[in-house]
Amino acid sequence: MNRVDQASRRKVLAALAGLGVLSGLGPAAWAAGGEGKFAVGFIYLGAANDLGYNQAHAAGAHAVAALSDVEIHELYSVPEGKETSAAIKILAGQKNCRIIFATSYGYFNPYVLEAARQYPDVVFLHAGAVYRQGIYPENVGTYFAYTDEAQFISGLVAGLMSASGRMGFIAAKPIPQVLRNINAFMLGARRANPQAEMVLQFTGDWSNPQKEMTAFKVLADKKVDVISCHIDSPMKLAALCEAQGIHFCGYHFDQSSMAPKFLLTGAEFDWTHLYPDYVKRIRSRKDWPRAVRAGFAGGLLRNTPYGPLVPVAVRTEADRVREMIKSGKMFVFSGPVKDNTGKLQITAGQKFASTAQELEKMYWLAEGIIGNLPR
Structure with a gap:
């Protein structure tokens, strides 16, 4: 996966600084995109090479990057707070991401829920929250592994x-x-x-x-x-x-x-199958599950x-x-x-x-x- 060049990275950092939250956000990275590519965003609480929670999600993101005509945009070290909203604005508003995976527990309420109403054409998928049908916006889904x-x-x-x-x-x-x-x-x-x-x-x-x-x-x-x-x-x-x-x-x-x-x-965790499946379904406008929970039988985890x-x-x-x-x-x-x-x-x-x-x-x-x- 190619990383952004320094000029592009400076633009992102400048945009984050304009939102007053630069100090809370880690480096941005994404696959080199082309015209007509489908953009998917990922927000991590920590580093994507932490040998832990964030790297497990990053492995799923890189499986998405392997799909044809798809580019991924990643923001690392995003705290659970106003920085979450700032990161979403970068991904949805500037990078035109049609799907955003918000991977930390504290991102959901109120930040993902508020953003889902602000960006009704973007699908927000959150790791950890328990889905409430009829309560949450239709462009919100939740998932996790047992x-x-x-x-x-x-x-x-x-x-x-x-x-x-x-x-x-x-x-x-x-x-x-x-x-x-x-x-x-x-x-x-x-x-x-x-x-x-x-x-x-x-x-x-x-x-x-x-x-x-x-x-x-x-x-x-x-x-x-x-x-x-x-x-x-x-x-x-x-x-x-x-x-x-x-x-x-x-x-x-x-x-x-x-x-x-x-x-x-x-x-x-093993997100390398679920994440690409979400993207393929949503991109092709097929129905997609608002709530996914599975264990060994569903292939979302391993020892x-x-x-x-x-x-x-x-x-x-x-x-x-x-x-x-x-x-x-x-x-x-x-x-x-x-x-x-x-x-x-x-x-x-x-x-x-x-x-x-x-x-x-x-x-x-x-x-x-x-x-x-x-x-």
């Missing part, structure tokens, strides 16, 4: 590999999507070891390296021997685990380059290839359980499940498929998790 399915497998591997049964988890914000991942990891670990425990640390930010390093030190002091996370860029965390000989389960993207020995597996320390027996068991989840023979959230206060959250015999709306309202921590939720 990464808790892959986190359950990561937790299972972690539980089988942990010598102490004591693990750690670093999370950004206590919203249902994050809590699903935390709890799924714990439930997977307890499937392997019913006595497993997990120390939980919240940072309060999607990306805050200083807070993440502080949380890592807390976990290392607690003598955990496996760490996982739900933060935007786990690359530094993976490198720390590698340096200190702590097993690591990645998230969002493949971090094995940072932890070639101690990475066990991970839970990854990172096992690291070298994971033995064949563990791989075989994890693969077997993954196929059960994929085929619908097993559900991650199946009762009985107690929270870490002893309260029964899922009764015996009760099973929640990944699509269950009850899971979108989750605000509890599974038994075995050492930590508290903000009240």
Whole structure:
């Protein structure tokens, strides 16, 4: 994919400066376009090479760039705030993007919703929001992956590999999507070891390296021997685990380059099929789904290839359980499940498929998790 030349980049930076938000926006880049090409925009909260959340979306964007007569425009490091509106104006107003993928949770309300009304001929696709039919504009769609399915497998591997049964988890914000991942990891670990425990640390930010390093030190002091996370860029965390000989389960993207020995597996997004499909449907004026949610069966996620320390027996068991989840023979959230206060959250015999709306309202921590939720 070709990048903009310096003259074009200066024009974009000047436009952002005119909006008074230049300091909050990262560098702009896009495929070299031609007359008559269909323009698609992408907005990222961080860098597109973060080995994490943003790079997973960028991989989907580059799959779109491979389509015939399509150009992509990307804006990096766009904060969740007024900078979001500024970025949308650049993409919709100046770059004539007909589709804009807004990839961070906080972009949606009010920024994407306001922009959808301002630009009714542009389709806005948001990662993470729960679609509300009849409430949101017709040119808005939402999508996400049930990464808790892959986190359950990561937790299972972690539980089988942990010598102490004591693990750690670093999370950004206590919203249902994050809590699903935390709890799924714990439930997977307890499937392997019913006595497993997990120390939980919240940072309060999607990306805050200083807070993440502080949380890592807390976990290392607690003598955990496996760490996982739900933060935007786990690359530094993976490198720390590698340096200190702590097993690591990645998230969002493949971090094995940072932890070639101690990475066990991970839970990854895969947008490389969904994004081009959206573009092809919308460009050809075919009907397109306003709400997309899927797990293993829908091809929107995968587990990172096992690291070298994971033995064949563990791989075989994890693969077997993954196929059960994929085929619908097993559900991650199946009762009985107690929270870490002893309260029964899922009764015996009760099973929640990944699509269950009850899971979108989750605000509890599974038994075995050492930590508290903000009240």
